[in-house]
Amino acid sequence: MKSQMACSVHKFFAASLPLFLFIFLSATLPSHAQTAMLASAASALPNAPDPAGTAHSGVISGTVVDPTGEPIANAEVNVRGQSLPAPMSTKTDTQGKFTIGGLGSGDYTVTVFATHFLNTTAPTVALGDGEVYRLSITATPIPQSSTTVEVTASEQEIATAQLHLEEKQRILGFVPNFYTSYVWDAAPLDAKQKMALSFHSLLDPFTPFEAAAAAGAEQVAGLQSGYGSGAEGYGKRYGAAYADIFVSRIIGDGLLPSVFRQDPRYFYRGTGSVGSRMWYAARSAFVARGDNGKWEPNYSGLLGDFTSAGISNAYSSPSDRGLGTTLQNGAILVAGDAFEDELLEFLSRKLTHHIPPGAHGK
Numbered sequence: 001m002k003s004q005m006a007c008s009v010h011k012f013f014a015a016s017l018p019l020f021l022f023i024f025l026s027a028t029l030p031s032h033a034q035t036a037m038l039a040s041a042a043s044a045l046p047n048a049p050d051p052a053g054t055a056h057s058g059v060i061s062g063t064v065v066d067p068t069g070e071p072i073a074n075a076e077v078n079v080r081g082q083s084l085p086a087p088m089s090t091k092t093d094t095q096g097k098f099t100i101g102g103l104g105s106g107d108y109t110v111t112v113f114a115t116h117f118l119n120t121t122a123p124t125v126a127l128g129d130g131e132v133y134r135l136s137i138t139a140t141p142i143p144q145s146s147t148t149v150e151v152t153a154s155e156q157e158i159a160t161a162q163l164h165l166e167e168k169q170r171i172l173g174f175v176p177n178f179y180t181s182y183v184w185d186a187a188p189l190d191a192k193q194k195m196a197l198s199f200h201s202l203l204d205p206f207t208p209f210e211a212a213a214a215a216g217a218e219q220v221a222g223l224q225s226g227y228g229s230g231a232e233g234y235g236k237r238y239g240a241a242y243a244d245i246f247v248s249r250i251i252g253d254g255l256l257p258s259v260f261r262q263d264p265r266y267f268y269r270g271t272g273s274v275g276s277r278m279w280y281a282a283r284s285a286f287v288a289r290g291d292n293g294k295w296e297p298n299y300s301g302l303l304g305d306f307t308s309a310g311i312s313n314a315y316s317s318p319s320d321r322g323l324g325t326t327l328q329n330g331a332i333l334v335a336g337d338a339f340e341d342e343l344l345e346f347l348s349r350k351l352t353h354h355i356p357p358g359a360h361g362k
Contacts (some may be wrong), residue, residue, distance in 0.1 A: 227318020
């Protein structure tokens with residue numbers, strides 16, 4: 001029993017000896033000696049582990065491209081994060097690649113600034129300790145600025161422009177085809193434009209040849225026998241034919257369409273069945289498009305044909321005059337208009353030169 005107690009006392013004094021020694025030294029040594037002793041003891045302690053070895057080894061890298069996948073070189077890549085005292089930035093290389101290292105764990109915002117491209121911010125990057133995070137950033141080009149200028153032309157200006165194009169139309173390159181509109185919804189002509197077109201047609205270099213052909217056909221067929229034969233008879237027929245053309249152009253295509261406000265032109269249709277197109281062309285001698293865009297009886301055309309026949313009757317040879325002749329010639333002119341419209345509908349589109357681009361009828 002005594003031996004056990006002695007052993008316990010011995011262990012107590014052995015364990016307490018350093019404490020008693022420290023108290024004794026603290027009481028007896030001067031203060032500077034105590035400081036040196038503590039510093040020596042502290043230096044003998046092992047160093048704490050350095051967290052920087054992993055805390056700031058994260059990397060964000062990637063590629064910056066345009067919408068077509070082409071790399072964007074020399075773009076500025078900016079990285080921001082709460083753990084960064086200031087933003088970090090770098091430039092992409094010729095292949096659009098970038099790398100920013102030395103990052104701690106945390107959330108980072110990556111923004112790309114490139115010339116001619118909108119500023120692009122990638123989704124937030126949650127970077128772990130020592131993680132290498134790879135991005136693919138697509139930058140959007142800056143939209144090209146454009147200015148829209150709306151120019152409104154008057155109906156008269158549109159009609160003038162369309163008329164100038166029609167005045168270049170010629171079948172086979174030399175026969176005038178001024179009175180055919182291949183633009184279905186062409187602007188209506190005013191009275192001045194209708195008269196200008198009639199004079200333009202009358203003064204065309206082809207008109208004398210037209211009169212010559214008509215006079216020759218009449219002489220060969222023996223029509224207007226009162227004019228006689230030979231050169232004298234041909235000359236009279238030529239004068240009468242030219243007068244007929246003059247009256248037809250000025251009155252039938254200019255004055256009367258202006259009075260009745262109807263369009264003297266034939267409007268090429270070009271669509272539908274053959275039968276429907278034939279009917280459309282034939283009835284165009286009896287139905288005209290008004291300046292209001294509506295179809296109506298062709299007062300100007302029908303009255304123009306019979307007026308031309310009546311005036312022609314006045315300078316015909318006495319043996320060829322008469323009311324019956326006037327009515328007959330008027331009917332022939334109307335039938336001729338219908339036949340001409342059939343040719344315009346089915347043949348002229350292929351044979352006419354200088355038709356305005358995009359003019360295909362209805």
